Amino acid sequence: ADPLVSAVHRILTHADATRRLKVRTNADTGEDAARARRFGAQGIGLCRTEHMFLGERRALVERLILAGTPQERDAALAELLPLQRDDFVELFRQMRDLPVTVRLIDPPLHEFLPPLEDLAVKVAVAEERGQDPGHDKDLLDAVRRMHEENPMLGLRGVRLGLVIPGLFAMQVRAIVEAAAQVDGARPEIMVPLVGAVQELETIRAEAEKIIGEHDVDVKIGTMIEVPRAALTAGDIAQAADFFSFGTNDLTQMGWGFSRDDVEGAFFWRYLELGIFGVSPFESIDRDGVGRLVRIAVDEGRAARPELHFGVCGEHGGDPESVHFFHEVGLDYVSCSPFRVPVARLEAGRAAVAEQSTSDTR
Numbered sequence: 095a096d097p098l099v100s101a102v103h104r105i106l107t108h109a110d111a112t113r114r115l116k117v118r119t120n121a122d123t124g125e126d127a128a129r130a131r132r133f134g135a136q137g138i139g140l141c142r143t144e145h146m147f148l149g150e151r152r153a154l155v156e157r158l159i160l161a162g163t164p165q166e167r168d169a170a171l172a173e174l175l176p177l178q179r180d181d182f183v184e185l186f187r188q189m190r191d192l193p194v195t196v197r198l199i200d201p202p203l204h205e206f207l208p209p210l211e212d213l214a215v216k217v218a219v220a221e222e223r224g225q226d227p228g229h230d231k232d233l234l235d236a237v238r239r240m241h242e243e244n245p246m247l248g249l250r251g252v253r254l255g256l257v258i259p260g261l262f263a264m265q266v267r268a269i270v271e272a273a274a275q276v277d278g279a280r281p282e283i284m285v286p287l288v289g290a291v292q293e294l295e296t297i298r299a300e301a302e303k304i305i306g307e308h309d310v311d312v313k314i315g316t317m318i319e320v321p322r323a324a325l326t327a328g329d330i331a332q333a334a335d336f337f338s339f340g341t342n343d344l345t346q347m348g349w350g351f352s353r354d355d356v357e358g359a360f361f362w363r364y365l366e367l368g369i370f371g372v373s374p375f376e377s378i379d380r381d382g383v384g385r386l387v388r389i390a391v392d393e394g395r396a397a398r399p400e401l402h403f404g405v406c407g408e409h410g411g412d413p414e415s416v417h418f419f420h421e422v423g424l425d426y427v428s429c430s431p432f433r434v435p436v437a438r439l440e441a442g443r444a445a446v447a448e449q450s451t452s453d454t455r
């Protein structure tokens with residue numbers, strides 16, 4: 095055996111024996127789940143379900159969005175259901191006996207439709223040629239109807255679940271039906287972008303009805319990724335079995351920095367001024383965004399001592415941030431498969447560091 099590999103193995107085994115934080119992975123394919131498991135992941139902390147609506151399934155999402163009647167909408171959802179079920183069966187198999195947190199669909203639905211300009215051109219060309227643009231015209235109308243100047247602050251996450259009847263229910267059904275098919279499946283359902291307990295209560299009631307029809311145990315929790323969720327964590331805890339911090343959005347909304355395009359324009363100046371040493375999207379901003387995390391942990395735990403806490407933003411695999419999450423008392427971090435070993439190591443180091451400070455006290 096390679097002596098370096100066995101040395102790393104020994105170090106990680108030691109870190110595992112020492113750490114308090116569990117390490118899960120962000121994965122939404124069986125392949126990623128299997129890889130992460132080989133790296134030592136103790137479950138999936140975030141399965142983003144949005145990719146499951148791309149590719150050939152786009153056509154079904156289009157039908158869902160264009161549906162003129164409840165019947166048409168339900169027909170599209172009924173076709174999506176078995177596809178989703180198969181996605182989850184695969185993940186539950188790969189993560190047998192370990193928790194798999196499935197996040198209900200998060201991004202704005204129009205992301206699944208073609209861009210407005212492309213469609214407008216297509217329709218204009220067809221009309222100019224005297225052809226009937228038919229389906230494209232309907233799509234164009236839908237894209238226009240759904241247009242938002244700020245889609246990341248718009249109709250996404252839990253808001254989709256609240257306004258599109260049956261969408262979240264279809265996903266919940268797919269999760270419980272998949273779980274019933276796989277021995278050792280441990281599904282958890284996570285609701286994105288919650289900012290008020292009433293949002294979570296509404297989705298929870300709908301989900302519990304479906305879960306109750308099956309003989310499975312499914313925890314229901316929420317992302318804490320909107321500042322208001324952190325500030326009202328005591329209320330939100332009443333409807334949640336777990337909190338998972340979405341530190342990407344929490345950083346975006348905490349600082350008011352766009353995740354998608356802000357860094358190049360002015361971060362250099364912030365670095366120059368020493369406002370931060372590295373981007374707050376990379377390493378947790380302890381004093382600001384981190385404070386929101388602390389508030390949510392303290393108030394959530396006070397309201398509901400059995401609540402579980404994790405983090406599934408990019409920070410979950412960042413060494414410095416892992417130390418912070420240990421200090422705050424989270425139960426797990428979740429990160430991309432390749433960062434799992436580093437997170438295991440840093441979680442171990444955080445526990446050792448805590449031990450040695452308490453020894454010298």
Ligand code: PEP
Pocket residue numbers: 140142200319339340341342343344406407408
């Ligand atoms: C987050 O916001 O931190 C998160 C994990 O969700 P996403 O990155 O998918 O928005």
Ligand code: MG
Pocket residue numbers: 319340342343
């Ligand atoms: Mg998010």
